[in-house]
Amino acid sequence: MGILLSPYHERIHMNAAKIGTWLSKNWWIALLLIVTAVAPYANSLGNQFAYDDPYYFVHWDGIRQLNIPDFFAGDQPANYHHVYRPIRSVLLALVYQVGHMQPLAYHIFAIAVNLLAVIFVYLVAKKITNKTITKKFKLKTLAG
Numbered sequence: 001m002g003i004l005l006s007p008y009h010e011r012i013h014m015n016a017a018k019i020g021t022w023l024s025k026n027w028w029i030a031l032l033l034i035v036t037a038v039a040p041y042a043n044s045l046g047n048q049f050a051y052d053d054p055y056y057f058v059h060w061d062g063i064r065q066l067n068i069p070d071f072f073a074g075d076q077p078a079n080y081h082h083v084y085r086p087i088r089s090v091l092l093a094l095v096y097q098v099g100h101m102q103p104l105a106y107h108i109f110a111i112a113v114n115l116l117a118v119i120f121v122y123l124v125a126k127k128i129t130n131k132t133i134t135k136k137f138k139l140k141t142l143a144g
Helices: 007-025 025-037 053-058 066-074 086-099 103-128 133-143
Strands: none
Touching: 025 103, 053 086, 053 103, 066 086, 086 103
């Protein structure tokens, strides 16, 4: 008797296969997206907290407690009560659970968020133009 897999498992498997096929054909686009996302933050990896980071990571007890309802109720660090970003607070608290007070964990998180934003912009641009960057690049390369 085999294991009955949900339709979601099958869909995830099919999507993973599609992503693998896309990456094998368009590896240079994936590399370009990664470089575009990592390059602006690469020099931060060896640095300490900067600018407003100490308010969020060092001086704010809320980040250590992971009390999600408090974040949605408006709990923020001192001097930042005018800022309402509960999802960011939840994510930073989750990063704290993994990396504690290590700036590297937060810098890697920032790079990951930037990578997701770069991928999102690429997908939106691709959808709007209804063409892939690959086709345009190949046509320009062959033409000139």
